[in-house]
Amino acid sequence: MYVVVLCTAPPDLSRVIARELVVSGLAACVNITEVRSCYLWEGEVCDDEEHLLIIKTLESEFDALAAKIRELHTYAVPEIIALPIAAGDPAYLDWMRQVTGR
Numbered sequence: 083m084y085v086v087v088l089c090t091a092p093p094d095l096s097r098v099i100a101r102e103l104v105v106s107g108l109a110a111c112v113n114i115t116e117v118r119s120c121y122l123w124e125g126e127v128c129d130d131e132e133h134l135l136i137i138k139t140l141e142s143e144f145d146a147l148a149a150k151i152r153e154l155h156t157y158a159v160p161e162i163i164a165l166p167i168a169a170g171d172p173a174y175l176d177w178m179r180q181v182t183g184r
Contacts, residue, residue, distance in 0.1 A: 088135070100137075109137045
């Protein structure tokens with residue numbers, strides 16, 4: 083199964099994480115976009131500028147991918163959420179399968 087993993091990160095760290103995931107074969111592609119996040123952390127409302135990593139990978143790579151994110155990330159509890167890809171262009175999905183995995 084194919085999945086999209088969402089992860090937010092500080093702007094100075096997002097490219098490091100994205101590159102490592104692709105180079106290691108844990109992700110086929112990572113899109114990085116600027117977002118503003120409002121969330122509750124340790125009893126306080128936070129409102130931060132972050133980058134959202136939109137990571138395309140195989141479900142079988144999720145555990146290793148999540149471990150790599152936790153290794154590189156500076157947050158105590160980084161967002162690492164996988165969503166299934168219900169359908170996609172067969173050529174793109176085939177490419178994902180070819181470049182993802184070790």
